[in-house]
Amino acid sequence: MTNFNWLLDGSIVGLYLLVTMVAGLMVRKYVGKVEHFLVAGREMDVYLGIASLAATEFGIVTCMYTAQNGYEKGFAGATPGILMALAMLGVGLTGFVIKPLRDSGVITIPELLEKRFGQRVRWAAGVVIVLGGLLNMGVFLRTGGQFLVLVAGLNVRYLEIMMTALLVGVAIYTILGGMLSVLVTDFLQFVVMSAGLILVTILILVNVGWDKLVTTVEMSYGAGGFNPFVNPTMGWQYVLFNLMLNTAAVLTWQTTIARVLAAKDTKTGRQIYTRTSFFFVCRFLIPGIWGIAALATLGPVANTLEAMPQYLSTAVPAGLMGILIAAMLAADMSTDSSYMLTWCSVIYNDILAPFRKKPWSERKGLFWNRTIVALIGIFLLLYGLWYPLKGDLWTYLGVTGTIYLASISVLLIACCYWRRANSWGAVASIVVSAAIPFAYLVMEQLPSTATLAKSIGPYYSGIATYVLSGVGMVVGSLIKPRGRLREEAA
Amino acid sequence: MPNHWFWWLLTAACVVWYSTITFYVSIKGAKDIKNMLARLDEIKRKELKES
Numbered sequence: 001m002t003n004f005n006w007l008l009d010g011s012i013v014g015l016y017l018l019v020t021m022v023a024g025l026m027v028r029k030y031v032g033k034v035e036h037f038l039v040a041g042r043e044m045d046v047y048l049g050i051a052s053l054a055a056t057e058f059g060i061v062t063c064m065y066t067a068q069n070g071y072e073k074g075f076a077g078a079t080p081g082i083l084m085a086l087a088m089l090g091v092g093l094t095g096f097v098i099k100p101l102r103d104s105g106v107i108t109i110p111e112l113l114e115k116r117f118g119q120r121v122r123w124a125a126g127v128v129i130v131l132g133g134l135l136n137m138g139v140f141l142r143t144g145g146q147f148l149v150l151v152a153g154l155n156v157r158y159l160e161i162m163m164t165a166l167l168v169g170v171a172i173y174t175i176l177g178g179m180l181s182v183l184v185t186d187f188l189q190f191v192v193m194s195a196g197l198i199l200v201t202i203l204i205l206v207n208v209g210w211d212k213l214v215t216t217v218e219m220s221y222g223a224g225g226f227n228p229f230v231n232p233t234m235g236w237q238y239v240l241f242n243l244m245l246n247t248a249a250v251l252t253w254q255t256t257i258a259r260v261l262a263a264k265d266t267k268t269g270r271q272i273y274t275r276t277s278f279f280f281v282c283r284f285l286i287p288g289i290w291g292i293a294a295l296a297t298l299g300p301v302a303n304t305l306e307a308m309p310q311y312l313s314t315a316v317p318a319g320l321m322g323i324l325i326a327a328m329l330a331a332d333m334s335t336d337s338s339y340m341l342t343w344c345s346v347i348y349n350d351i352l353a354p355f356r357k358k359p360w361s362e363r364k365g366l367f368w369n370r371t372i373v374a375l376i377g378i379f380l381l382l383y384g385l386w387y388p389l390k391g392d393l394w395t396y397l398g399v400t401g402t403i404y405l406a407s408i409s410v411l412l413i414a415c416c417y418w419r420r421a422n423s424w425g426a427v428a429s430i431v432v433s434a435a436i437p438f439a440y441l442v443m444e445q446l447p448s449t450a451t452l453a454k455s456i457g458p459y460y461s462g463i464a465t466y467v468l469s470g471v472g473m474v475v476g477s478l479i480k481p482r483g484r485l486r487e488e489a490a
Numbered sequence: 491m492p493n494h495w496f497w498w499l500l501t502a503a504c505v506v507w508y509s510t511i512t513f514y515v516s517i518k519g520a521k522d523i524k525n526m527l528a529r530l531d532e533i534k535r536k537e538l539k540e541s
Binding site: 027030032036040041043044045046047048049050051075078082180183184187190191194195197198201202205210211214226278279281282285286289 | 493494496497498500501503504505507508509511512514515516518519520521522523525526527529530531533534537
């Protein structure tokens with residue numbers, strides 16, 4: 001039984017959807033060029049950037065895996081958020097990588113990589129970015145649908161319909177308005193999402209109480225519920241893997257970097273990073289507390305991913321339930337739209353680049369961009385329907401994200417700061433970075449190798465990917481004959 | 491100070507900071523959108539004139 005009231009809560013959700021769609025469609029008239037579609041004409045200012053970055057990086061999927069972390073690991077489950085906030089603050093304050101990247105005036109990361117490593121590396125980097133990004137995003141829809149079905153108390157057979165409806169709504173305004181629609185809807189979604197997150201958290205803290213949350217974590221996980229280093233499911237390898245993963249994400253995650261690239265100047269891009277950094281602590285801790293509250297109230301459950309929505313379906317009263325669902329819809333829609341647009345930008349700008357012998361007209365460019373967004377939507381729908389998620393969600397996202405995060409962060413750092421870096425090193429880094437996580441995912445799925453994959457674990461496999469990707473860059477660059485280097489330079 | 495002060499402080503900071511930033515960004519972000527659309531409009535009009 002859920003507290004969702006169709007008249008009251010349904011009206012709140014309906015109003016939110018209507019306002020978002022209207023706002024998203026209204027700005028489509030400003031889209032006349034590919035640059036408007038992909039980076040909003042580089043006219044974004046700092047507060048819109050903060051709203052957009054925060055809304056993009058918090059989807060239902062985020063809420064689900066961070067709550068799962070809270071449920072399974074206690075407060076220590078918020079460790080990745082703290083690490084990400086520190087990484088983002090450091091990068092924002094120093095301008096490390098993002099300054100040369102924004103100064104270069106490129107639309108995507110591979111475009112910058114071409115300047116140092118050549119066109120083939122640009123293409124390969126584009127493929128890796130899209131592969132990692134789409135595999136990562138593939139689970140967003142199903143997880144989002146799962147949350148909405150559980151919280152609203154709908155029959156599970158409506159899950160696919162819910163997923164499709166969500167995607168179609170988002171695709172319409174993204175296809176028509178591109179980044180401009182994404183920014184405007186992100187802003188509205190940030191306001192609605194934040195209001196919902198804050199209100200529900202206050203409700204939980206008042207109703208369940210701090211003492212009960214702490215006692216539950218103490219009884220369930222002991223000291224490991226507060227300290228990741230002594231938690232048997234985490235340990236130093238978890239912390240190190242997440243430090244590498246989150247630093248790489250801050251430097252190269254295309255949806256995050258897209259905000260720096262759409263900023264009106266480098267200073268604005270850096271300000272967006274420093275001022276949004278603490279949001280990443282909230283992003284993990286707030287849903288983490290929801291997960292702990294689910295543990296305190298429901299006790300052990302079969303599916304830990306579903307514990308938080310199950311708990312919220314009865315803990316949140318009618319009225320606030322509508323705000324919660326609107327907030328989560330806002331979170332999901334802003335993430336989906338930004339992600340679709342981001343991968344589209346890489347496919348158009350980098351993967352299709354070699355096929356554009358002559359520059360395309362703005363009209364043709366816009367047509368292809370819109371087509372690519374639509375095709376990504378179809379892929380997401382199909383992938384989301386058949387991929388069976390095994391293990392915890394955050395780890396799946398970490399492993400698939402690593403496919404590109406490891407190599408692209410190594411390439412980007414080398415491109416900006418190591419003069420000896422060259423195409424051989426770049427290729428070695430890309431191959432290593434894609435091969436290890438991909439092999440791990442396949443091993444995890446095959447019955448004959450599943451035990452071996454489990455004994456290695458995602459954290460050691462992830463750390464190995466980052467380290468070996470760096471080694472690949474250094475070794476590959478150093479073994480390239482100097483004669484070939486001079487030829488390329490000439 | 492409650493037990494596990496680090497997590498208590500971090501939770502309190504999240505609620506206070508997030509509430510404040512939401513209010514502030516709601517106002518400033520709306521202005522940013524207005525200015526961004528005005529600038530794009532101006533660029534579009536200039537381009538139309540030039541063509």
